[in-house]
Amino acid sequence: xxxxxxxxxxxxxxxxxxxxxxxxxxxxxxxxxxxxxxxxxxxxxxxxxxxxxxxxxxxxxxxxxxxxxxxxxxxxxxxxxxxxxxxxxxxxxxxxxxxxxxxxxxxxxxxxxxxxxxxxxxxxxxxxxxxxxxxxxxxxxxxxxxxxxxxxxxxxxxxxxxxxxxxxxxxxxxxxxxxxxxxxxxxxxxxxxxxxxxxxxxxxxxxxxxxxxxxxxxxxxxxx
Numbered sequence: 001x002x003x004x005x006x007x008x009x010x011x012x013x014x015x016x017x018x019x020x021x022x023x024x025x026x027x028x029x030x031x032x033x034x035x036x037x038x039x040x041x042x043x044x045x046x047x048x049x050x051x052x053x054x055x056x057x058x059x060x061x062x063x064x065x066x067x068x069x070x071x072x073x074x075x076x077x078x079x080x081x082x083x084x085x086x087x088x089x090x091x092x093x094x095x096x097x098x099x100x101x102x103x104x105x106x107x108x109x110x111x112x113x114x115x116x117x118x119x120x121x122x123x124x125x126x127x128x129x130x131x132x133x134x135x136x137x138x139x140x141x142x143x144x145x146x147x148x149x150x151x152x153x154x155x156x157x158x159x160x161x162x163x164x165x166x167x168x169x170x171x172x173x174x175x176x177x178x179x180x181x182x183x184x185x186x187x188x189x190x191x192x193x194x195x196x197x198x199x200x201x202x203x204x205x206x207x208x209x210x211x212x213x214x215x216x217x218x219x220x221x222x223x224x
Contacts, residue, residue, distance in 0.1 A: 023166045023201055029157040031142040034066025061180045062152060067143045069154055070185045071171060075135040075196065085125040093117040135198060138185075139169055151176055154191075167200035 062069040094116045141156030155172035173191035180186050188194060 023159055023168045023199075025159065026157060026170060029155050029170050029172065031156065032066055032144045034064065059182070061177065061182075061184050062143050062154075063146075063177060065143050065146060068140055068184075069143065069152070069175065069180065070138055070140045070183075071154070071156075071188050071191065072185050073135050073137045073139060073169075073171075073188045073196070075188055076133070078132040080128075080130045082128040083126070085123070087121070087123045089119075089121040091117075091119045093119075135196070137169070139171055141171060144172075147174070151192075165201045168198070170197040171195065 139156060139158050141154045143152045144155050145153040147153065152175045153172075154175050157168060157170040160167045171188070171191070171194065173194035175186050175191055179190045188196070
């Protein structure tokens with residue numbers, strides 16, 4: 001085998017490790033088109049005709065399937081946890097010298113069959129975990145479904161192609177029409193059953209991840 005052929009698997013492995021992953025749109029967050037409108041029948045025998053009225057007092061808030069709604073991301077979470085454990089155990093066991101023929105077994109006057117065991121255990125453990133997250137911004141979604149009680153099921157995603165990779169934001173949940181502001185926006189804190197996903201690919205995202213060897217030592221497969 002020539003050296004060039006022997007190095008071919010190594011070159012292919014390096015190319016696979018340097019390959020750039022792209023974020024593809026998720027069909028679960030795809031925009032929902034509005035329901036098609038059926039043209040009303042023409043009836044020129046009256047002043048009022050269904051389907052030709054003007055909403056003089058209607059606003060621009062989302063209320064139908066396919067309407068657009070802007071969600072203002074105002075997510076902020078913080079969690080802290082600490083634990084301390086300390087245990088101590090001591091035990092002592094004495095075995096008296098047995099007697100044979102009414103007398104003890106000795107060698108040069110010293111008992112040889114007596115024994116004692118002293119045992120002591122001590123364990124101290126301490127752990128602390130602190131985590132905080134913050135997500136701010138705007139994302140425009142579409143109304144996917146209108147529930148029987150009037151609430152709106154919304155969903156949408158935003159894909160950003162940056163210089164060093166791609167980022168995405170996905171959100172879905174339930175919005176009450178009364179929570180929608182005059183500018184057709186609603187805070188993310190008022191979205192029920194909210195599912196928000198944020199991630200990305202590229203050099204910046206890969207640099208913030210632990211290597212495969214570090215993940216192995218932190219996994220359940222490493223018992224020490």
